Structures are given as C-alpha cells and as structure tokens.
Amino acid sequence: MRLEGTHELHAPRDKVFAALTDPQVLARCIPGCESLEKQAGDVYTAKLSAGVGAIKGVFQATVRMADMRPPEHYRLIVEGKGQPGFLKGSGDMDLTEKDGITSIHYVGEASVGGLLASVGQRMVESAAKMLAGKFFSALEAEAQK
C-alpha cells in the first residue's frame, strides 16, 4: 500500500526537523505512543497502542531513521508487531521551507498482516492518513514551542 501526503507546519524547518528526530518529542506526538526509547544510532523501540476500528492492540515497534540530511530529508523505517498482526513500512520525508512554513512531503510503502489485513485492510489507508494528520498537528505545536 502506497502512502503519500504533504503537511504544512507553521514553524521553521530547523525546528521541525529537530522535533522530528527528538525521541521525547516523538513520544508525545505519535498517537497512541506509550513509550519510545532510543537504542543504538538512529534506532528507536516503541510501544504503540493503535488500531483500526474495532481492531485494536499494542504493537512493539522498531523505528529507524536513515539517509539523514538535516534539515531537509530522512528516511523512516517502521516495523511493528502485536496481537492484531503486523505492520511495516518505510518512507521518505522531505522538508522544504517557504515564508516560515515548513512543508513535509512523505511518500512510502506500507504493508499489514494478520487480523489488521484480513479485517481492517480497507480502512488502513484512511486510518494511516488520519494518524499522520494527528501526528503532524502535534508536531507543529512542538516545533512552535
């Protein structure tokens, strides 16, 4: 499943990029994030409570950042596993700034399995978009601090 979108944040790019790569900020911004810990390098482990409709559960996830080119680009690789199934995906984040507004363009591929796939597949894409919206609004607030 291809995921693509652009979000505009009313904050300077440097601050947005810094927020995006700050584990404490991320923990506050990711919807359903119960914990997020930095491991070696740009790898984080997270406990996420997430779901689609009636299919909810806790996911153990690994989040990795690669191709870091502050403040304009990085690649995000997520793998999560939990009772409702698994999810994995990777995507490129590109940040541009114009008139004090930072645009984040993301494009990536995601796949889900287990209960999530067999029951929730049709809703995964819109749920992902909704979660992305929540995440970026929270991030915007953080970057404006």
Add this chain to the structure above:
Amino acid sequence: MATKYVGNRVKRTEDPRLIQGLGHYVDDIKLPDTLHVAFVRSIYGHARITGVDASAAAKAPGVVAVYTGKDIGKIGGVPCASDLPEMKKPEFLVLASNKALFVGHAIAAVVATDRYLAKDAADMIQVDYEELPAVTEEVKAAAGAPYVHEQFGTNIAYKLTAGEGDIAAAFRSSDKVIKQRILNQRLAPIAMEPRGVLARYYPGEQELTLWSSTQIPHLMRTQVALMLGMPENRLRVITPEVGGGFGSKLNVYAEEALLGWISMQLGQPVKWIESRRENFQSTIHGRAQLGDLEIGIRKDGTVTGLRYNVFADMGAYYQLLTPAIPTLTGLMLSGSYKIPAIQINVTAVFTNKMSTDAYRGAGRPEATYVVERAMDLVAAELGMDPVEVRRKNFPAPNEFPFKTATGLFYDSGDYVLALEKALKNADYKKLGEEQKKARAAGRLVGIGVSTYVEICALGPSAALPAGGWESATVRIEPTGTVTVLTGASPHGQGQETSFAQIAGDELGVSIEAVTVIHGDTSIVQYGIGTFGSRATAVGGTAVFVALQRLKEKASKLAAHLMGVDPATVKFADGRFTSGAKSMAIQEVALHAHLAKSLPEGMEPGLSATYFFEPKNFTFPFGTHICIAEVDKDTGEITLQRYIAVDDCGRVINPLLVDGQVQGGIVQALGQAFYEHVVYDENGQLLTGTLMDYALPRATNCPWMELDRTETPSPVNPLGVKGVGEAGTIGATPCLVNAVIDALAPLGVRHLDMPLKPETLWRIISGNSARSA
C-alpha cells in the same frame, strides 16, 4: 406400478426439525468434560518460523495443553487422493513447524476448559517469523523463483495435456481462430455452518469417535485412521446435521486428525468450531484458473477445434482432490457441442495461498464458463445469434451415447428440446425485439444464453480415486417400520425424503414409516459420500436395487406362509397376493423375524444390502436464459428475468430439484457478480470476512422461472442423472453473457468476473466520455 411418491413434490421430512432449531450440528453435541481447542495460525503468506514461545499461554487460566509442530511428529500428513504423472507432492503436516506457507496455516493448538480461554491463550503465543517473499500470481509462479516449496526448485506442481483430435490441423483448416484470456476467479465456498470437529477417546475401549461436519464420513474414517496409525475398526465418524458443504467438506482436514490425536493424548473430549475468519483462511477455496482459450471456427459458425492453456492455482498444498479439479475441466471442454479436436494444457502451480479443491461443480463450471463464453465470442465474431451458433454445434439426439474429443461418452441427451423449451418460455423472439427498443432508447439491456452439459453421478470406480459406487441397506423391522441405511451422506440435499419416497413406493408403505439413516460409520455400511451430484443417481440406485432384493425374499416367504406357488404371487400396494390369499409386507416381515416357519434354506430377518457400481457417469444438461440491464449511471446490474430449463433425467422429487437448481443459480450469481478471494502480493488475505467478501443476498436474487425436460439416463435403473451442481454450472456463463451482451454496443467483447458495478461503471463512463 403407479407411484404415490416418486415424481411428486413431497415436502422435505428433514425440515420441521431444522426450521425449529431442533437439529443437531457438531456444536450442538455436548459431552461432559469437553475441552476446547483454538489455533494459532500464520499471519504471513510465506515465512520461516524461527520460534514459538508458548510459555505464557501454557500458564494461562484454563489451559490444559499447548501443542506445536514439534509435538505431532507421528501424525501423518493431510491426505491427497489424486495422483498424476510426475506430480510434485509436498507433505502437508497438521501443524507447521519450520515454515508457514499461507495465511491461516496452523502453527499451534491450545486446549483449554472453554473456547474463550483457549482463544485468549492462543493470543499469548509468540511466534517469531522471518518473512519470505510470497508467491501469489500463477503466471509468475510458473516462471520461477521464489518457490513455495524450495525442495522442488519449481512452483509447477504438474503439467498435463489431454484431449483428442489434431488441434493444429483443426486450427489450420479454420476460417478464424478466436483467442481470449479467461479468468475463473478464486472463490470461497462459505457454508453457513463452518467446519467443526468433536473428538472423544475412550482409553479403555481404545475407541475414538469423531463428530465432524463432513460430506464423506467413511472416507474420513479411513484417512484419519491412516493419519493416526490406528485400527480403522476402532474409529467411528459421526456426521450430524451439516449446514452446507458445496465441496468444502468433501475433504479430510488437518483439524480432524489433530483433534482425534489430542483427545487420545488427554483422554477427554475436545471440540473445535471453526470461526468465519478461519473458514476464509483454512477451508478450501474453489476455481482459481486463468487460461487462454483458442477456438477455431468456420464462417458458418461450425466449431473446428478448441484449445485451452490454463494455469491452475493449487494453493500451497494439496487437500483431498486439489490436483484432480483441472482434469475435470479438461474432460468437460466439449460442452454440449461436437468439437472434433480439443486440447487442454494444464500448468498447475503452487502459491502461498490456501488450497483450492472441489467447490460446487469442481472443474466443470470452469469448463462450461470457458465454452459458453467461447460460443458468444463466436457469435459476436460472425454476427450470428448466439442461439444459432449453439444449435449448429449440438450433437443430434440419435448420436447418443455421444463420444467427445475429451474421451467421454455422454449417456443421453436432447439438447434442442431443452433449448426450444427455454426459448419458448423466455419468448426469445420478443426478447430480441424488446432489447432493440431498449437499446434505441439508450438503455443497456443484454440477453444471456448458456446451453450446458455437465458430468454427474460420480462415477465409475475406475474414474475416481476411492471408489465410485454407493451402498444401501434396507430393512423391514419386526413391527413393520422400514429402515434405509445409505452410504451416501446427504447434508441438505433432501435424501431423507427422496430415498423414503423410493422405499415408500417400492414397498407400498407410507413414507412416515420409513427412516433414512446416514452419516454414522458404526451404523451404516461403508459408503463413499455425497458430492459430484451422485447421492441419488448412485446412492438412490443402491437403495432401489436393495429394495428389489428385499421384495424378492419377502415374496418367497409370503408364498411359503400362504402356502401358494411363489410364481403366482404378485406384489402391489404393500400386499402380496395370490388368488384369494393376501398378506401385508409388514406381516411377512414379522414372520421373517419370528422365523418359526421359513422356507428351506432361507435366513431369518428381512434386510438386503446392495453396492451399486455405475458403468458410466451421467450427463445432465439444459438451457439457461436471462435478461440483464446495466444502470448507465451506477454500473449496477438488474436481472429482469431468469429462465432455466434443466434436464436431470428422471425426477424423484421436483421440489428438491427446484431447490437444488435455485441454490445453484444463486451460487453462480455469486461468482458472476460478487465473489472473489483476494490475496495481496505478500500473500495477505484481503477478503477475510463477510464484510469484505461479497455474497449474493436475497435482494440480489432474481425470480427464477424453472422448467424441465426429462431424458432418462440409461446408466441406472432409476433413470436419474443428478442436479446438485447444474444450476451453478449453467448459470455462471448465462449471467456473464447477458451483461457482456448489454455492454456490446460499447464495444465490450469480454470481461472477467466478478462483474462489479465499479468495473462496469468505468467502462460505461469511459465510453461516454469518448463519444461525447
């Protein structure tokens, strides 16, 4: 002899208990101390299992045991009864241990004191997977790596070429060879009652009883005994009510052996009732053939030859008859036509999906769909009426038994008769005029025709893996009631009624006095089961012949008791008569049991058993016609009329035949317009619930105008052919042909099923954009 019951619309004697909720399905059988089993199933289409941690589950409340692939070493693999030359044979163990090869592949079984605790504990089992690239597409699968079964170094399960006649020469001599790629999409059988197993082992008696929702209790007994390495005479299979099979329960599944084995380990009854999600994932699917059709024709519409190169998706493993299904497709490629040269080239491939196997029609709907689409393609190519193309290629009634280039002998048939009756019932000429008017008014109205033939009453033992006969025992008990034991295992088809009709007429007794018993291997003599529209044609014939034998004995005894010459005894309306003397058959039965006065050498009792082996299949046929209108704005299809004329030979009970035809047409409607099992490129099952897998609903069903012709089969003394699958076989192409005809003015010549409104809407709107 005049018949009181046979041929009449006798109401099903099964129904009062079923519609009052008084029937007993597997889940209704409650045994004390029953434990419940839940499965952990693969969430990957293809993955290495690197670890299974059941420690938390083992300590969970109510959990009695947890079993994984490491524990079940002694249980034999899931059986496959068909064998083809150079066929690759993967071993399908009842629990996966190293690799999971499809979503739903069972990895662990949890046994707990109730089913919810079992489910909760199953959720605690941690399976570590290393995902592997999945094989999901037939053509790519055949081309090479990645492989479902590494050890074979190929995904090709087998290749098969069949058919007679020089196909190359036939095409050379044709005026035109029409080509079309045709998909018979993967379907889920969806019985209303999913599968279920209850197993009880008595360690003292060393007796295992399995209650299972199956179509084949005896074959299951044999196979499960082999899988468990136990004596077959210590295993009893009981099939209570079955809430639909459609081929999905013509199988021996991993769970059946595994539940038996678990009960033997624990010495307690264990039960598993499949959830709907498990049903989608790990009960067999049907169809899944993608092929290239080539049909050679002359300018006048005569068909010269037909070739079908088809990829058949086996799934990851074979179930009981998986590899055999495409061979049935090959056999039926002549349809109801004289085609001098036919060739099928099957490439059967493994994919990371659930196995395919027999689903209502089993290979024949696929063939009929191809042939009946071909006839419409020919008609479109030549600008001929589809009815005339068909009529032109029919064999004449005096050509029967008719030999096809696929090697079959069609027993009897009068294809023109059924066609003419359907045309008359439909008022075909008028339909054409109405269609012209509708088209002129800008409406998309289509007429669909299909003239099918199918292969039934399976069948001679030479053609089946495990015996093509069927058995019956008939008894008159001391009090005069009649017991019929049938080896066929009817599960909704109504043979408790129709076999009682046969017995009632033959013995001159009321059907209320007859009980038909089936589905218990300790009560009923060995039998084959119900599938391939065989129960009445083969099993009913066994009942009929057994009844004749019983009457012969009763007649001799009656003569003896009345003190008359046996040659003078006549039997009518339940009484033996000779001159002024007369005796009811029930009195004779009592004397047979009292055995105080028997003729010299006669055994006491009054029963007869017969095992009927048919010499050939039977070939029912018919014509279906329907009128479909496609909404220009929404792509929605409305079926305005549905007309069917089916010939299933002699009819025992028209009510039952109508029910079979109606149900069959509805399942065809499912394939034509709604259903499709979809896996994504990772082998994830996307249609895993009834929210995602569209089934036809009551509001989607047209009123069906049903009629019949009766061409008795010479294969059995009842003249019966079989009707269980005819509706599905005849209707699928009829429905699709109608919709394609509706869209013909837009230049549409073929579309793949299911014909979703979205697909049609895109075509319609794309076309109107171009013409605007």
